[in-house]
Every structure is written in C-alpha cells, then in structure tokens.
Amino acid sequence: MIDDEVRRMLAKAHDRVRKTLGQKKPLLEKIARLLLTHEVVDHAALQAVMNENVSSAQEDPHREAPAPATVASD
Secondary structure, three states: OHHHHHHHHHHHHHHHHHHHHHHOHHHHHHHHHHHHHOOOOOHHHHHHHHHHHHHHHHHOOOOOOOOOOOOOOO
C-alpha cells in the first residue's frame, strides 16, 4: 500500500521533471554553450540569457536569441 503510493508519487514527480526539462531545453542548451565558452558567468549575463529567451519566445517561439554581450572576466 505505502510502496504503491510512494511509487505513484515518484512517477508523477518524474513525469513533471521530464516535462519541465523538455520545455526548458533550448534555454538550458544556451546556458550550457555559454558556460563552455566562458568559465565564469555572472548574474547579469545569466539574467540576460534568461530575459532574451523570454522575450524571443514571446516574439517567435522558434527563434533563438543571440548570446549575451556581458560575461564576467576570469
């Protein structure tokens, strides 16, 4: 009984996480590319990527926003 309930809760959480990651995949890939080219990314640069993603999704959900211009120096 308890095992079934726990299994159901975990399956529901797993499905929710997969859905969220799928929806955020373009943003996560953009952040990953930024981190591959810059060892340190400050809050402002990360926020710029996130804001660009939001505004470009509102304009055209299939268009990818450009990389941010500001990053922290090493």
